[in-house]
Amino acid sequence: MSPRTQKQFREIREEKRTLIMDVALEHFANNGFHATTINHIAEHAAISKGLMYNYFNSKEGLLAAIIQRSVSEVYEYFDIDRDGYLTEGDFEFFIRKMAQILKEKQSLWRLFLQLMMQNAVREQFLNYFLGGKSLIKSGNGDVKGFFLSDIIKTITEYFIRKKDSKPKDYDPLLEMNMFILTMKGFAITYIYMDQDDENYFDKTVNNIIELYK
Amino acid sequence: MSPRTQKQFREIREEKRTLIMDVALEHFANNGFHATTINHIAEHAAISKGLMYNYFNSKEGLLAAIIQRSVSEVYEYFDIDRDGYLTEGDFEFFIRKMAQILKEKQSLWRLFLQLMMQNAVREQFLNYFLGGKSLIKSGNGDVKGFFLSDIIKTITEYFIRKKDSKPKDYDPLLEMNMFILTMKGFAITYIYMDQDDENYFDKTVNNIIELYK
Amino acid sequence: MSPRTQKQFREIREEKRTLIMDVALEHFANNGFHATTINHIAEHAAISKGLMYNYFNSKEGLLAAIIQRSVSEVYEYFDIDRDGYLTEGDFEFFIRKMAQILKEKQSLWRLFLQLMMQNAVREQFLNYFLGGKSLIKSGNGDVKGFFLSDIIKTITEYFIRKKDSKPKDYDPLLEMNMFILTMKGFAITYIYMDQDDENYFDKTVNNIIELYK
Amino acid sequence: MSPRTQKQFREIREEKRTLIMDVALEHFANNGFHATTINHIAEHAAISKGLMYNYFNSKEGLLAAIIQRSVSEVYEYFDIDRDGYLTEGDFEFFIRKMAQILKEKQSLWRLFLQLMMQNAVREQFLNYFLGGKSLIKSGNGDVKGFFLSDIIKTITEYFIRKKDSKPKDYDPLLEMNMFILTMKGFAITYIYMDQDDENYFDKTVNNIIELYK
DNA sequence: GATGAATGAGTATTCATTCAT
DNA sequence: CATGAATGAATACTCATTCAT
Numbered sequence: 001m002s003p004r005t006q007k008q009f010r011e012i013r014e015e016k017r018t019l020i021m022d023v024a025l026e027h028f029a030n031n032g033f034h035a036t037t038i039n040h041i042a043e044h045a046a047i048s049k050g051l052m053y054n055y056f057n058s059k060e061g062l063l064a065a066i067i068q069r070s071v072s073e074v075y076e077y078f079d080i081d082r083d084g085y086l087t088e089g090d091f092e093f094f095i096r097k098m099a100q101i102l103k104e105k106q107s108l109w110r111l112f113l114q115l116m117m118q119n120a121v122r123e124q125f126l127n128y129f130l131g132g133k134s135l136i137k138s139g140n141g142d143v144k145g146f147f148l149s150d151i152i153k154t155i156t157e158y159f160i161r162k163k164d165s166k167p168k169d170y171d172p173l174l175e176m177n178m179f180i181l182t183m184k185g186f187a188i189t190y191i192y193m194d195q196d197d198e199n200y201f202d203k204t205v206n207n208i209i210e211l212y213k
Numbered sequence: 214m215s216p217r218t219q220k221q222f223r224e225i226r227e228e229k230r231t232l233i234m235d236v237a238l239e240h241f242a243n244n245g246f247h248a249t250t251i252n253h254i255a256e257h258a259a260i261s262k263g264l265m266y267n268y269f270n271s272k273e274g275l276l277a278a279i280i281q282r283s284v285s286e287v288y289e290y291f292d293i294d295r296d297g298y299l300t301e302g303d304f305e306f307f308i309r310k311m312a313q314i315l316k317e318k319q320s321l322w323r324l325f326l327q328l329m330m331q332n333a334v335r336e337q338f339l340n341y342f343l344g345g346k347s348l349i350k351s352g353n354g355d356v357k358g359f360f361l362s363d364i365i366k367t368i369t370e371y372f373i374r375k376k377d378s379k380p381k382d383y384d385p386l387l388e389m390n391m392f393i394l395t396m397k398g399f400a401i402t403y404i405y406m407d408q409d410d411e412n413y414f415d416k417t418v419n420n421i422i423e424l425y426k
Numbered sequence: 427m428s429p430r431t432q433k434q435f436r437e438i439r440e441e442k443r444t445l446i447m448d449v450a451l452e453h454f455a456n457n458g459f460h461a462t463t464i465n466h467i468a469e470h471a472a473i474s475k476g477l478m479y480n481y482f483n484s485k486e487g488l489l490a491a492i493i494q495r496s497v498s499e500v501y502e503y504f505d506i507d508r509d510g511y512l513t514e515g516d517f518e519f520f521i522r523k524m525a526q527i528l529k530e531k532q533s534l535w536r537l538f539l540q541l542m543m544q545n546a547v548r549e550q551f552l553n554y555f556l557g558g559k560s561l562i563k564s565g566n567g568d569v570k571g572f573f574l575s576d577i578i579k580t581i582t583e584y585f586i587r588k589k590d591s592k593p594k595d596y597d598p599l600l601e602m603n604m605f606i607l608t609m610k611g612f613a614i615t616y617i618y619m620d621q622d623d624e625n626y627f628d629k630t631v632n633n634i635i636e637l638y639k
Numbered sequence: 640m641s642p643r644t645q646k647q648f649r650e651i652r653e654e655k656r657t658l659i660m661d662v663a664l665e666h667f668a669n670n671g672f673h674a675t676t677i678n679h680i681a682e683h684a685a686i687s688k689g690l691m692y693n694y695f696n697s698k699e700g701l702l703a704a705i706i707q708r709s710v711s712e713v714y715e716y717f718d719i720d721r722d723g724y725l726t727e728g729d730f731e732f733f734i735r736k737m738a739q740i741l742k743e744k745q746s747l748w749r750l751f752l753q754l755m756m757q758n759a760v761r762e763q764f765l766n767y768f769l770g771g772k773s774l775i776k777s778g779n780g781d782v783k784g785f786f787l788s789d790i791i792k793t794i795t796e797y798f799i800r801k802k803d804s805k806p807k808d809y810d811p812l813l814e815m816n817m818f819i820l821t822m823k824g825f826a827i828t829y830i831y832m833d834q835d836d837e838n839y840f841d842k843t844v845n846n847i848i849e850l851y852k
Numbered sequence: 853g854a855t856g857a858a859t860g861a862g863t864a865t866t867c868a869t870t871c872a873t
Numbered sequence: 874c875a876t877g878a879a880t881g882a883a884t885a886c887t888c889a890t891t892c893a894t
Contacts, residue, residue, distance in 0.1 A: 013874095053868095266887075600839060692864090
């Protein structure tokens with residue numbers, strides 16, 4: 001048995017890091033950040049408490065790493081590097097993608113919602129994302145991020161363009177408001193839904209597309 | 214110097230009890246239950262730590278008292294003792310009331326949302342309200358409560374009745390689903406909105422009524 | 427209705443003071459001094475917490491008052507002002523009195539035993555009583571007290587006098603040791619005995635008298 | 640620097656656990672359970688407060704562990720698995736053993752006496768031991784225990800058997816009563832005796848054997 | 853005298869974090 | 874790399890004592 005190569009070591013490290021983050025995310029999302037102890041996480045990840053601190057500087061650092069990873073994932077997921085022009089097809093794609101990612105990453109969004117409910121966190125978050133600064137500085141350089149302000153601008157333009165084909169009392173900003181609010185309602189409904197209760201999931205998605213496309 | 218009368222004592226108690234609950238609600242809602250310390254509450258209520266425990270048995274007891282009071286308030290607010298038949302007028306009234314109470318009791322709903330995000334709490338809560346049992350037992354007898362199951366039944370019937378005047382592909386359950394989801398989105402949007410950002414509040418309410426009446 | 431006289435006031439005061447001490451003694455004896463709260467005592471004596479401090483300076487002051495009263499009672503009980511010469515009749519009388527007071531003042535002896543088990547208290551106590559100083563200084567002057575050292579001396583002399591009528595291997599100090607030890611065993615047995623279990627109480631007293639007279 | 644082995648960890652744990660229990664026993668016995676603070680114990684064991692809770696769940700858990708260990712020790716001490724028939728030799732052996740264990744484990748018996756003085760504890764204790772149930776459930780299964788009821792039965796039979804060789808007014812139950820009472824007196828005398836005052840210890844033991852054998 | 857609201861020092865307990873091995 | 878023993882600051886809670894009325 002030859003000694004493990006540097007690369008193998010790195011892979012093992014990466015795997016364990018991922019494992020810890022997965023376990024932590026699950027517990028944070030379901031029981032709350034404060035209510036989750038490092039001990040709990042370590043136990044469920046089958047490692048020692050001490051080792052945790054080999055991978056993350058602190059409990060908050062672990063949380064930050066989870067968020068950072070999530071942002072990257074979402075970024076990749078949407079392939080957000082687009083030109084800022086939304087066709088009807090793009091719009092539908094965006095909604096379907098959103099629905100899919102909500103389903104696939106329930107825990108992530110539960111955690112996210114939870115964090116957004118704490119004033120201090122929410123303000124910081126909004127500053128970063130609306131202000132156009134990237135959320136988290138990692139050691140390795142900045143995370144690729146997206147800016148809510150950009151996305152909102154793109155969507156706003158989408159709704160404004162549709163004004164021509166609508167009755168004259170059509171208010172694009174109200175429409176956008178309703179759309180975002182509906183997406184929030186959709187999100188909050190389904191991130192806490194059991195897998196059994198999904199009957200209306202697809203129908204609801206189609207309905208939303210119908211309404212706001 | 215004559216001693217204080219029983220009535221005076223009762224008034225002092227009632228006032229201070231209310232004060233503590235108000236302060237606590239604000240902090241619980243904005244920073245989270247776990248993140249809020251008894252010390253913090255005491256400081257902001259300008260009382261000593263010890264006095265808290267003259268009025269409430271524990272931090273959880275304080276939370277329970279707040280919820281109990283809130284449930285009573287909401288109950289009074291909606292004058293819920295109705296016959297279970299919803300006219301279009303009732304429906305509109307219900308939505309407007311809902312909007313109003315969200316605005317007036319932001320903190321309460323923030324707290325409520327927060328609690329619902331913890332698995333353990335949510336399950337217990339749903340058991341109580343869906344199961345038809347009242348949430349909290351007070352010393353003096355049960356709190357007046359309402360049962361989600363009843364409300365949902367009433368609203369469902371409302372949407373089913375409207376089927377006749379709608380196209381034949383109209384799905385009342387889907388419609389109800391969308392309505393509830395929209396109300397959730399509305400709620401979560403406005404319980405975290407500054408008072409300055411209210412431009413669209415009324416327009417949104419009207420729009421929702423338009424859509425689902 | 428004429429206003430109460432000074433004397434009446436004093437009597438009321440005295441009665442209440444006694445009531446508090448009785449209630450406190452019962453609780454101290456059965457649950458322990460530390461485990462008994464001022465609140466508990468006040469409630470059971472049907473007075474306010476504040477009033478307690480009108481009668482006693484502190485919880486420890488209350489305890490001291492109870493002990494002080496008890497010592498006086500015991501003093502009166504035994505009519506201890508005797509010449510220090512114990513006849514056989516006196517000896518029997520002493521044992522019977524002892525048995526009687528144990529039965530009548532169970533709580534007092536339970537408390538007493540409890541206190542003696544704390545090193546700090548025991549040492550202080552022994553210093554006072556063996557050293558010939560009176561235990562407690564009250565505001566009104568010293569309590570009449572008795573000195574264990576005197577009593578032990580008297581009893582010792584009693585056993586030494588009996589040496590003549592006994593076999594030559596008779597050891598008066600051992601005999602006294604056994605006697606005191608037996609009395610302790612008798613005490614500890616009966617201060618924790620239910621009133622139902624008294625079958626052997628009298629027989630035991632007679633037996634002890636038989637053995638050591 | 641190689642990491643510590645499992646065995647090393649186990650040894651550290653065992654040693655420290657024992658240390659804490661020893662220190663705690665000493666303080667509980669001399670100052671009382673309530674009057675002894677965790678801080679005190681930690682200081683005297685030269686560990687941090689927090690570490691206590693690495694080894695015991697609570698102050699009461701610590702007490703329970705001490706009692707559990709003590710019961711096991713006493714059990715081993717007496718080699719109690721006997722047939723229930725007491726010869727004169729056994730009887731003498733029992734008394735001498737008892738005397739020895741009182742001397743060697745003074746603190747333990749002080750604590751024990753103290754606990755027995757609290758009504759709640761005493762009742763629970765008597766229920767367990769007289770009722771024939773073992774006192775403490777440990778995680779690993781029950782502690783070996785002995786039942787007071789069995790011991791008392793054995794001793795009773797011993798005294799009844801001796802009736803034949805005694806005068807006809809001999810009352811075996813009274814005799815047993817006196818014996819137990821004497822043993823209690825012996826115990827309470829010597830668990831609070833300085834090591835210097837032991838002059839009469841052995842003589843007393845011999846005397847008791849003489850009297851009741 | 854009498855009340856009970858109010859105080860604050862003290863206590864048990866938790867938990868993120870460190871560190872010797 | 875890995876372990877879990879050890880730390881200590883922070884937290885909920887208690888209770889004797891004070892004091893305005």
